[in-house]
Amino acid sequence: MSFKLFSLLVQASVWTIGISAISIALGFLIAIGLSAALLSRKPLYRKPAEFFISFFRGVPLLVQLLLIYNLLPFIGLNVPSIVAAIVGMSLCTAAYQAENLRGGFESVPKGLTEAADMVGFSPRQVFLRIKVPIALRLTFPALVNEAIMILKSSSLVSVVGIVEITRMAQDLASSTYMPIEIFSSAALIYLVICWAVALAGRYGERSLPGVAK
Amino acid sequence: MTLPAISVRSLVKRFGTSTVLQEIDLDVPEGKVSCLIGPSGSGKSTLLRCLAFLEEASEGMITVNGEALGFFENSKGERERLPAAQIRAVRSQIGMVFQQFNLWPHMTALGNVSEALKTVHKVPKAEAEERAMVQLTKVGLANRAGHYPSQLSGGQQQRVAIARALALSPKIMLFDEPTSALDPELTGEVLNVMRELAAEGMTMVVVSHEIGFAATVGHQISFLDQGRLLFTGPPSEIFAKPRHPRLEQFLDTYLDRGASMLA
Numbered sequence: 001m002s003f004k005l006f007s008l009l010v011q012a013s014v015w016t017i018g019i020s021a022i023s024i025a026l027g028f029l030i031a032i033g034l035s036a037a038l039l040s041r042k043p044l045y046r047k048p049a050e051f052f053i054s055f056f057r058g059v060p061l062l063v064q065l066l067l068i069y070n071l072l073p074f075i076g077l078n079v080p081s082i083v084a085a086i087v088g089m090s091l092c093t094a095a096y097q098a099e100n101l102r103g104g105f106e107s108v109p110k111g112l113t114e115a116a117d118m119v120g121f122s123p124r125q126v127f128l129r130i131k132v133p134i135a136l137r138l139t140f141p142a143l144v145n146e147a148i149m150i151l152k153s154s155s156l157v158s159v160v161g162i163v164e165i166t167r168m169a170q171d172l173a174s175s176t177y178m179p180i181e182i183f184s185s186a187a188l189i190y191l192v193i194c195w196a197v198a199l200a201g202r203y204g205e206r207s208l209p210g211v212a213k
Numbered sequence: 214m215t216l217p218a219i220s221v222r223s224l225v226k227r228f229g230t231s232t233v234l235q236e237i238d239l240d241v242p243e244g245k246v247s248c249l250i251g252p253s254g255s256g257k258s259t260l261l262r263c264l265a266f267l268e269e270a271s272e273g274m275i276t277v278n279g280e281a282l283g284f285f286e287n288s289k290g291e292r293e294r295l296p297a298a299q300i301r302a303v304r305s306q307i308g309m310v311f312q313q314f315n316l317w318p319h320m321t322a323l324g325n326v327s328e329a330l331k332t333v334h335k336v337p338k339a340e341a342e343e344r345a346m347v348q349l350t351k352v353g354l355a356n357r358a359g360h361y362p363s364q365l366s367g368g369q370q371q372r373v374a375i376a377r378a379l380a381l382s383p384k385i386m387l388f389d390e391p392t393s394a395l396d397p398e399l400t401g402e403v404l405n406v407m408r409e410l411a412a413e414g415m416t417m418v419v420v421s422h423e424i425g426f427a428a429t430v431g432h433q434i435s436f437l438d439q440g441r442l443l444f445t446g447p448p449s450e451i452f453a454k455p456r457h458p459r460l461e462q463f464l465d466t467y468l469d470r471g472a473s474m475l476a
Binding site (some may be wrong): 109111112114115116117118119120121122125129130133134137208209210211 | 267305307308315316317318319320329333361374377378381
């Protein structure tokens with residue numbers, strides 16, 4: 001396989017990495033709100049969040065992407081397919097990340113918040129200064145896991161016409177008749193990216209303040 | 214007689230249908246060490262947690278230096294909950310030390326001690342850390358200021374926790390079994406810090422299984438059993454001539470244990 005073919009795959013990986021990174025970040029922000037709603041005592045907040053999560057965890061991402069891609073123009077939003085892809089991936093990962101975060105918040109030892117109450121923290125200060133940092137620490141490994149899952153799931157956005165690694169590999173395979181070489185190269189690129197994310201995750205986890213070295 | 218630092222009247226605490234504290238009346242004298250002793254499940258930790266308003270009493274009143282804590286009696290004689298800000302204000306006179314230390318794992322020792330000064334009292338960072346260092350020095354841990362809780366022994370963590378409470382200049386310190394989670398050889402360093410505090414005239418309420426500490430440092434000992442406060446008095450009365458049969462039995466088990474350790 002020529003260097004030129006391989007470099008086309010590497011160029012396509014920019015889309016894979018870009019879409020995944022934006023979706024993980026957006027999904028994380030949405031997940032913070034969702035997890036707060038999940039932990040709320042008010043059904044008015046909790047129920048919609050529960051519904052949202054059961055939908056996005058219960059419908060295949062491929063179907064979600066096709067649905068969003070077709071739904072946005074239908075409701076009058078003519079956006080490029082990249083936006084549809086990012087919206088779909090963000091909402092999907094938000095559902096998973098919200099459940100991770102909920103678990104993290106619930107695992108913050110009660111004694112740590114009581115200690116904060118005793119020194120006069122307001123509920124808001126307890127949330128921001130104690131609960132959030134500790135919950136993030138507890139959920140960090142799951143977050144790295146989710147980032148890797150999303151990186152691989154991004155291969156599905158090819159159905160809305162985005163030429164990321166998988167789509168590029170399919171195009172190249174059908175035009176060059178070298179599917180084994182090309183799909184092996186695609187697999188190798190995915191492997192390297194995911195390995196780098198895992199490595200960065202492990203380094204990041206160790207450098208969180210207060211984690212026993 | 215001077216006003217008691219904490220005064221408890223007819224306090225009842227129920228969890229669901231079980232009553233864990235029944236009709237507790239207790240005065241905590243100012244500048245003295247009051248110890249709560251009793252078998253496990255007797256309600257002594259729950260009583261202490263009520264004094265910190267970490268548990269809300271089901272009935273009765275608690276006043277801290279004359280101010281109602283959590284609930285007050287309104288003009289119609291009904292028990293009414295105070296607004297959260299007022300509860301925080303009364304509670305700010307109280308420092309609490311927990312059995313499990315409860316240091317914040319993502320902050321250094323210095324961070325743990327200076328955090329409330331910075332976040333709650335808006336003291337500038339440099340000044341807050343300076344004041345925190347004074348407290349860490351007091352508990353003998355100035356050289357561990359930059360360590361995270363995971364890098365400290367249990368005894369050191371508990372001393373940081375004491376410094377954290379002291380940094381806010383409380384008038385009263387509550388200790389909930391402060392040495393129960395520690396190896397025997399580490400209890401001494403924590404008890405020493407508590408002895409020094411007592412010698413400085415800090416008002417302290419201590420729930421502890423350290424009968425020796427209660428006997429030597431305590432000014433007032435209260436014995437709880439099955440949610441009732443059976444006896445309150447000076448240590449001389451309690452330990453020298455325990456007149457209550459349940460108390461005698463309780464102390465005997467401690468003496469037995471001491472004797473078996475010698476054997």
